[in-house]
Amino acid sequence: MPDLLSLDATELAARIAAGAVTAEAATQAALDRAKATEARVGAYLLLDEAGALAAAREIDAARRAGKSPGPLAGVPVAIKDNIHVAGKPTTCASRMLQGFVAGYDATVTARLKAAGAVILGKTNLDEFAMGSSCENSALKQTRNPWDVSRVPGGSSGGSAAAVAARSAYLSLGSDTGGSIRLPASFTGLVGYKPGYGRVSRYGLVAFASSLDQIGPFARSVRDVALSLKVMAGRDAMDSTSHPAPVPDYPALLGNDLKGKRVGVVREYLDKLPNREVAGMCESAIARMKALGAEIVEITLPHADYGVQVYYVVASAEASSNLARFDGVRYGLRVPADNGIATYVATRGGGFGPEVKRRIMLGTFALSAGAYDEFYGRAARVRTLICRDFEQAFARCDLIATPCAPFPAFKAGEISDPLSMYLCDIYTIPASLAGLCALSLPVGFDSAGLPIGMHLSAPAYHDERLLSAAHALEQNLRADAALNLNRAPAV
């Protein structure tokens, strides 16, 4: 593996801007790496070799002509295949979108391109982002670069696997209940879910609109800060995007945690069956204390209902959002005798089993007889979870918990839907409350699998969260015994 591939995006962009490396060489290195690893990893649904190289050459030409390069000039980036890239298929890893080609760039895609990023291709996901292992893709199986018998996590498994395998420097995922943070923890990356409204969702295929956020996978917190600065901010095309000004995130990263109060839910750590995960999180929390933080015990009494609430709310919203796939407007059409029969044949043939389960669950939860008992009650409990966080954040600045109950599991190991849903037990509450949250790699278990810790802060305090995560990351990376700078052998 050439040295170029071990750089993070920030360092690569600096070298390209200085003329030490060309965008073309960086892009070629990522493409070559993809060719060497894809047979085992399967991160990409589309690798746009010609398009990426052409974009890279344009960036090099602009630089040579004296134009000042954008903050991500020449950095090869992969995009989850539920986010539009103009002129390329958006499949959502579903048969339902067969033949569909995006007519426009998502706002995040446009902002990345404007910053000089080179789009390498589109990555695999659980169908319509529903899943925790990437195994619900109808198109491809993606594996974890740290151990190819294991899953990369989901739903943004392809985006995680690409950056972990070093076939992209940065990637985008979407996170509704944990789909960026869970795969980041399974693949040893920093995975960031911005606070609700921080990043425009225009051009993201909607799953559950009160929860969906787009965010990056990166090798370092500073790369998250850099890409967030490029992507965040009000967008007239998404009325839920927030007008709060976008701080200069990379400039605000800290080196210590002095004066910061870190909330810890004692029960989560004490009761976690996987003691290696609990131990890694405990020692990361001890490091935060050594960096000057005050550790505060907090409780989130209603967060225990998060998974139940999420599967009612998210499925209800999904059943409504996915009604648009009717065999008329997008992608697949299975013709039958009349309109209704065509609709039934198309949806019956196009959606996979997990998506159908969510649509049925959500439709039921919104139906006249069940609405109040299911959707109404879930919405009320969601409010209680939000209040738990409000009360907790009155006493602390950040909350640290495990990100996942265990490291990456074997492909095929979890087959019942409920066990799969429980993978997101620690990530879902932050989604329900709209917090900004991330997974930070804190070590490897005895089998050599990466483990992530979950850190969260109130929405629009991204700089607080990133600054603290950066301080902890520097401390962790400086410890040779943890060996956090290693790359997978895939």
Ligand code: GLN
């Ligand atoms: N695993 C969760 C689900 O299946 C979360 C998915 C996501 O965040 N997109 O819904």
